[in-house]
Amino acid sequence: MREVEVALREFPSRQVLAETLAEKVVSVLAEALSARGKAVMAVSGGTTPALFFRTLSDRDLDWSRVTVTLVDERFVDEASPRSNARLAKENLLRGRAAAARFAGLYRDTADVEAAAELADETARALGLPFDVVVLGMGGDGHTASFFPDAPTLADLLAPVNQTLVAPVHAPSGGEPRLTLTMPALAGARFLALHIEGEAKRAVLASALKGEDLPIRAVLEHAERPVEVFWAP
Numbered sequence: 077m078r079e080v081e082v083a084l085r086e087f088p089s090r091q092v093l094a095e096t097l098a099e100k101v102v103s104v105l106a107e108a109l110s111a112r113g114k115a116v117m118a119v120s121g122g123t124t125p126a127l128f129f130r131t132l133s134d135r136d137l138d139w140s141r142v143t144v145t146l147v148d149e150r151f152v153d154e155a156s157p158r159s160n161a162r163l164a165k166e167n168l169l170r171g172r173a174a175a176a177r178f179a180g181l182y183r184d185t186a187d188v189e190a191a192a193e194l195a196d197e198t199a200r201a202l203g204l205p206f207d208v209v210v211l212g213m214g215g216d217g218h219t220a221s222f223f224p225d226a227p228t229l230a231d232l233l234a235p236v237n238q239t240l241v242a243p244v245h246a247p248s249g250g251e252p253r254l255t256l257t258m259p260a261l262a263g264a265r266f267l268a269l270h271i272e273g274e275a276k277r278a279v280l281a282s283a284l285k286g287e288d289l290p291i292r293a294v295l296e297h298a299e300r301p302v303e304v305f306w307a308p
């Protein structure tokens with residue numbers, strides 16, 4: 077079992093967490109723009125990030141040189157309330173951040189495998205390492221679409237992967253999924269895990285103690301210490 081190193085930051089409220097995470101993300105993106113003239117950020121979907129997204133969207137940054145992509149996506153179009161692209165566009169790509177470019181993962185193809193091939197080309201064109209990756213985590217210890225019941229979980233967790241975007245079929249994930257693979261996550265210049273609530277704090281604690289959860293694999297392979305942002 078490889079050692080993991082995390083910086084656990086606990087906040088008194090979800091609002092203070094959102095403000096602090098937004099401030100950190102802006103500083104990393106601004107440094108990327110200054111150093112390389114462009115920046116790439118991958119964000120997660122689900123229910124946790126909305127407040128963080130809205131807080132970040134109002135921050136002052138040259139958003140026109142930032143590309144926002146997704147850590148994972150459900151194989152649905154933006155008309156679906158399950159769409160992470162829809163969540164990002166409604167909550168993050170508004171206000172000042174409306175100027176950012178968006179590179180989603182969903183493609184209107186016959187199956188999720190075909191969509192993953194196209195999204196993989198897009199992700200490659202963005203270039204690694206991404207500057208910012210913000211992960212969420214489910215109550216089962218999944219992150220991205222690395223679901224414990226995914227038949228391809230071992231491939232998804234492999235530190236070396238020839239593709240940056242993979243299709244996922246996991247009963248617990250609902251629809252077929254599209255997910256960034258481990259290299260795109262583990263190599264991030266700033267890798268954050270944003271979780272809220274006591275239940276997820278306990279799941280993280282189990283992972284830190286060595287429980288073999290998908291989140292633990294990401295913590296183990298992260299090239300830099302993962303910064304955990306937690307609020308009750």
Ligand SMILES: O=C(O)[C@H](O)[C@@H](O)[C@H](O)[C@H](O)COP(=O)(O)O
Nearest residue numbers: 120121122123124212213214220
């Ligand atoms: O598409 C998704 O669902 C997310 O990217 C996923 O990895 C999410 O981060 C966790 O499932 C936590 O989701 P909640 O924030 O809804 O608990």
